[in-house]
Amino acid sequence: MLAVARLLPRKIRNTLLKSTSYVMGKISSSGITSIRCLGCKNITVIQPKEFNFSVVSVSEELMGTQTCHRTAVSKPCKKCGKALQVTYSVWEYPEDTFHGTDVWAENAVVIGKTGFRVTNDESVKLAI
Numbered sequence: 001m002l003a004v005a006r007l008l009p010r011k012i013r014n015t016l017l018k019s020t021s022y023v024m025g026k027i028s029s030s031g032i033t034s035i036r037c038l039g040c041k042n043i044t045v046i047q048p049k050e051f052n053f054s055v056v057s058v059s060e061e062l063m064g065t066q067t068c069h070r071t072a073v074s075k076p077c078k079k080c081g082k083a084l085q086v087t088y089s090v091w092e093y094p095e096d097t098f099h100g101t102d103v104w105a106e107n108a109v110v111i112g113k114t115g116f117r118v119t120n121d122e123s124v125k126l127a128i
């Protein structure tokens with residue numbers, strides 16, 4: 001996904017990086033997500049504030065608690081009406097530490113990803 005984000009023109013990429021941040025529970029979201037419709041190639045943008053995270057799994061591992069925060073955003077393509085969906089899983093492990101992001105899309109290709117971090121994480125590990 002990182003490689004794909006680099007394909008965006010510099011101007012758009014800079015705009016993505018400068019767009020607003022949003023905090024939902026323990027997850028801070030920064031920058032928009034852009035997806036390309038598989039039906040008509042139209043690009044749809046999802047703002048950080050549209051992500052509504054909830055905890056979907058908690059487990060005790062070797063280094064402590066592992067928590068999976070998940071959000072799914074669905075919207076129709078403005079051009080062809082196809083139902084588009086983006087889902088992010090943000091992993092917190094151990095507690096208060098950002099551990100990675102998974103993203104997948106339905107009926108679309110992700111071409112720009114939002115960066116996430118765990119709000120209590122002191123180390124800077126912004127994943128874009």
Ligand SMILES: [Zn+2]
Pocket residue numbers: 037038039040041042077078079080081082
């Ligand atoms: Zn479309």
